[in-house]
Amino acid sequence: MANMTKRLHGPSLYYASDKNVFDALNQHKVDTKTIMELFERRNIVVSKKTPRESLAAYFARQIYDYQDHKDIAARLGIAPRRERITSMDVNGKVDHSHLQVAVDQLKVELESSGEVVQVTRESNKVTITVQYSTMDYKVSEFAQRQERDGTIELIKTADGYTVRNTHNEFVDNVAAELITKLEKASETTLSKVTVSLFDVPTAQLRSKFFHELAFKLPGYQQSDVTAVYVFKAKPELHGNDEEDDEDDDTADGETHVERVHLRGRGVTRSEILNELLEKDDYYITKIAWGAREIAGAGHDYDIEATFTNPKDCNGFSFILSGVYPFEDGQLSTRRRPPLKHEIDEISRVVENKARELVTLLREEFKKANAGEEDAN
Amino acid sequence: MAETINIGEIATKLSKEIFKHFLWTKHPKHDDNFKCTNPEHKSDGKEPKPKESHPGDVVFYYNDPYLGKKVYLHTDLKSYAKKSITTSKLRGAFKSLSMTIDCAKESEDWRNKYSVLADEAHDIRGLLFVHNHDNKYTSSFSETISKMDLNNLPLPAGAIIHFLGPDDIQRLYSIGNDIIRLRDEEALPKEYGFYYPDLIMVRRHGDGIRQAATVESLTGPYLILRHGEAANCASGFVIYYNRPGASPEEFEYFLDCLSRYQMLERDQLIRIRVTNGDANDDLKSVFEKAKKKYVKAWGFDPARESILDKMEIERITSVTTTYNPGDMGWRT
Numbered sequence: 090m091a092n093m094t095k096r097l098h099g100p101s102l103y104y105a106s107d108k109n110v111f112d113a114l115n116q117h118k119v120d121t122k123t124i125m126e127l128f129e130r131r132n133i134v135v136s137k138k139t140p141r142e143s144l145a146a147y148f149a150r151q152i153y154d155y156q157d158h159k160d161i162a163a164r165l166g167i168a169p170r171r172e173r174i175t176s177m178d179v180n181g182k183v184d185h186s187h188l189q190v191a192v193d194q195l196k197v198e199l200e201s202s203g204e205v206v207q208v209t210r211e212s213n214k215v216t217i218t219v220q221y222s223t224m225d226y227k228v229s230e231f232a233q234r235q236e237r238d239g240t241i242e243l244i245k246t247a248d249g250y251t252v253r254n255t256h257n258e259f260v261d262n263v264a265a266e267l268i269t270k271l272e273k274a275s276e277t278t279l280s281k282v283t284v285s286l287f288d289v290p291t292a293q294l295r296s297k298f299f300h301e302l303a304f305k306l307p308g309y310q311q312s313d314v315t316a317v318y319v320f321k322a323k324p325e326l327h328g329n330d331e332e333d334d335e336d337d338d339t340a341d342g343e344t345h346v347e348r349v350h351l352r353g354r355g356v357t358r359s360e361i362l363n364e365l366l367e368k369d370d371y372y373i374t375k376i377a378w379g380a381r382e383i384a385g386a387g388h389d390y391d392i393e394a395t396f397t398n399p400k401d402c403n404g405f406s407f408i409l410s411g412v413y414p415f416e417d418g419q420l421s422t423r424r425r426p427p428l429k430h431e432i433d434e435i436s437r438v439v440e441n442k443a444r445e446l447v448t449l450l451r452e453e454f455k456k457a458n459a460g461e462e463d464a465n
Numbered sequence: 466m467a468e469t470i471n472i473g474e475i476a477t478k479l480s481k482e483i484f485k486h487f488l489w490t491k492h493p494k495h496d497d498n499f500k501c502t503n504p505e506h507k508s509d510g511k512e513p514k515p516k517e518s519h520p521g522d523v524v525f526y527y528n529d530p531y532l533g534k535k536v537y538l539h540t541d542l543k544s545y546a547k548k549s550i551t552t553s554k555l556r557g558a559f560k561s562l563s564m565t566i567d568c569a570k571e572s573e574d575w576r577n578k579y580s581v582l583a584d585e586a587h588d589i590r591g592l593l594f595v596h597n598h599d600n601k602y603t604s605s606f607s608e609t610i611s612k613m614d615l616n617n618l619p620l621p622a623g624a625i626i627h628f629l630g631p632d633d634i635q636r637l638y639s640i641g642n643d644i645i646r647l648r649d650e651e652a653l654p655k656e657y658g659f660y661y662p663d664l665i666m667v668r669r670h671g672d673g674i675r676q677a678a679t680v681e682s683l684t685g686p687y688l689i690l691r692h693g694e695a696a697n698c699a700s701g702f703v704i705y706y707n708r709p710g711a712s713p714e715e716f717e718y719f720l721d722c723l724s725r726y727q728m729l730e731r732d733q734l735i736r737i738r739v740t741n742g743d744a745n746d747d748l749k750s751v752f753e754k755a756k757k758k759y760v761k762a763w764g765f766d767p768a769r770e771s772i773l774d775k776m777e778i779e780r781i782t783s784v785t786t787t788y789n790p791g792d793m794g795w796r797t
Binding site for chain 2: 103104106107111122125129130131132133134140143147149150151152153154155156158
C-alpha cells in the first residue's frame with residue numbers, strides 16, 4: 090500500500106533503557122506516590138524526602154518487567170482517547186459484491202504489514218476495525234508508540250455508501266485506499282461528497298453552518314454552547330516586492346489575531362463573540378454544545394464539531410464526547426462515556442444535518458453573489 | 466526490648482542457608498546495640514522517653530555493582546506467628562528500623578562496631594526480615610504491606626529500607642536449595658556470580674566475577690546468575706524468574722530484556738527457573754507462544770531463532786524453611 094505507514098520498528102513492547110525510565114519518572118505527570126508504589130512492589134521503602142531525581146535514578150538502575158512498563162506508561166497518560174469521526178459519501182454504481190472484493194483485498198494488505206483487522210458484516214453495513222500503532226517521537230519514550238483501534242463503517246445509501254471513519258491520518262489513509270479499491274472493483278469513478286465550505290467563503294455563511302448545526306439538529310434541542318472557536322485568516326499580501334513587505338511589517342500588517350477560543354456557558358450569547366463575528370469578520374470553525382433529546386430518553390449529549398482546516402473549512406469531523414443521562418426525572422450531573430448506539434445515532438443526524446446545510450449555504454452564497462452581480 | 470539469646474545462631478543459619486548463595490557476607494558481630502544520638506527518637510508508649518540505643522541483630526554486606534561501594538544491610542530479624550503479622554505490628558517494626566537507620570548513617574559508634582574503615586565508601590540500609598514460624602501465614606505479604614501507609618515513616622532523605630516477608634524468605638530459601646541441587650548435579654560450577662550489565666546512565670564496577678546479588682534483585686522480577694562451564698553444562702546464565710508468566714506479552718518483555726543485556730548468544734546456555742509459586746499452569750506453552758511472537762516481531766533469522774529455541778524453562782522445587790523458634794530461641 091503506497092501511502093500507508095510501513096512498520097519501521099520492532100514490536101510495540103520493548104525493554105525500556107534505564108535512561109528512558111529515568112526520563113519518564115522525572116516527568117511531572119508521574120507523582121512521588123507512583124514512584125513509591127513502584128519501589129514497594131520491589132520490597133523497598135524509600136523516604137519521601139529523597140529528591141525525585143535520586144529516586145528516579147535509583148529505580149532506573151533496576152531490572153523492570155512488563156507490569157512496571159505498563160504502570161509507568163499508564164501514569165504518563167497515554168491511555169488511548171476516543172477519537173473524532175469524519176465521513177464522506179461515495180456515490181455511484183457500486184454494489185455489495187464490489188464492496189466485498191475491496192474489503193477483502195484491504196484486509197490482506199493490512200495484515201501483511203502486521204496490523205490486526207476485523208471485518209463485521211451486517212445487512213446494510215460493513216464495519217472494519219484496524220488495530221494499529223502510531224509513533225510520535227516528539228513525546229516521552231513511554232508514550233511514543235501507541236496502540237490504537239480505528240474503525241471504518243460503510244453504510245448503504247440510496248446513491249452508494251456513506252464511509253464513516255475514525256478521524257486521523259492513518260485511518261483516513263486506509264479509508265481512502267478502500268475507496269480506491271472500491272472504484273477498481275466496480276470499474277467506475279465514484280463521486281465523493283464531503284462536508285466542506287471551501288466554496289462558501291463568506292464569514293457569515295460559514296458561521297451560520299455551526300449555528301444551525303447546534304441550534305437546529307432535528308430531534309434535539311440545544312441546551313448550552315460551551316465553546317466556540319473563531320478564525321480569521323491572515324490577509325494575504327499582494328505583490329512580491331520586498332520593500333512592500335517591509336512596509337507592511339512596520340505598518341498595518343504587524344498585528345493579526347488569527348484565532349480566538351471562547352469557553353464557558355452560553356458562549357453564543359456573549360457580546361465578545363458577537364462583536365468578533367459581526368464587526369470583525371471572524372467566522373466559527375469549531376463549536377461544542379449540549380444537545381438535549383426532545384423525544385426518547387431525554388439525555389443531554391455533549392457534541393463537538395469542527396473543520397480540521399479552518400482556512401478552507403474542510404476536513405469536517407465531530408465527536409460525541411459524553412452523555413448526561415436523564416435519570417429518575419432529572420438530568421444527571423455526572424457525564425458518562427457514550428454508548429455505541431448513541432454514537433451511531435448522533436453521527437447519523439450530525440452528518441445529515443451538515444450535508445443539508447452545506448447544500449443550503451452553497452445555494453445561499455450563489456444567490457447572494459448573483460444578487461451582487463445584478464446590482465453591479 | 467533487649468535482644469534475646471541465640472540471635473547469633475539464627476543469623477548464622479540464615480546466612481548459611483540463604484544469603485551465602487547470593488554471595489553476601491555476614492558481619493561476625495550479632496545482637497548488639499549502638500548509641501542513639503538523636504533526641505527526637507523516642508520509645509512508644511504513654512510516656513515516650515528518648516531512646517538510649519538502637520538494636521542490631523545482624524549486618525550483611527556486599528559490593529553494589531552500580532554504586533561501586535559496599536552496601537551494609539542493618540537487619541532486624543522478626544519471627545511472628547500468623548496472628549501477629551498485622552499492620553500495626555509491622556508499622557512499629559518499620560518505624561523503629563527507620564529511626565535506627567537514621568542514626569546509623571551518621572554514627573561513628575556504628576562504623577566502629579561494624580568495622581567500616583574511615584575512607585570506605587559505603588551505604589547503610591535497613592532490612593526488615595519477617596519470618597512466619599508457624600507456617601500458617603498463607604496470605605500475600607505484599608498485600609498486607611500495601612494496606613499500610615509507609616509514606617510517613619521517620620526516614621531521612623536518601624534512606625532506604627528493604628523488607629522480606631514470609632513468601633520472599635520461602636522463595637529465596639528455595640533458590641538457595643536450587644543452587645545447591647544444580648551444583649550437586651554438576652549442572653553449575655562451584656564458582657558463579659550475579660550478572661549486572663553496563664547500563665546507559667551507569668556502568669558496572671569491578672570485574673563481575675563472583676559479583677554478589679543486590680538486595681533489589683532478590684525482590685525484583687528476574688535474578689540473573691552467570692556461570693562458567695561445569696561437567697554437565699556449558700557456560701551461560703541461570704535466571705530465577707519471579708513473575709507469574711501470565712501472558713505472552715510478559716515473556717516477550719522479558720526476552721527483550723535478555724536481548725538488551727546482550728545475553729542471546731549462540732554459545733551461552735540460558736536456563737529459566739520459575740520461582741513464583743502462583744505461576745501459570747500453562748507456563749511452557751505461554752513461553753513458547755511468546756518466543757514465536759518475539760521472533761516474528763523482530764524478523765529473526767533461523768540462526769537467531771535457534772538460540773531462543775534452546776532456552777529451557779522449568780519451575781524450581783519449593784522447599785519450606787524449618788526455622789523453629791523453640792529450637793533456636795528466636796525473638797518473637
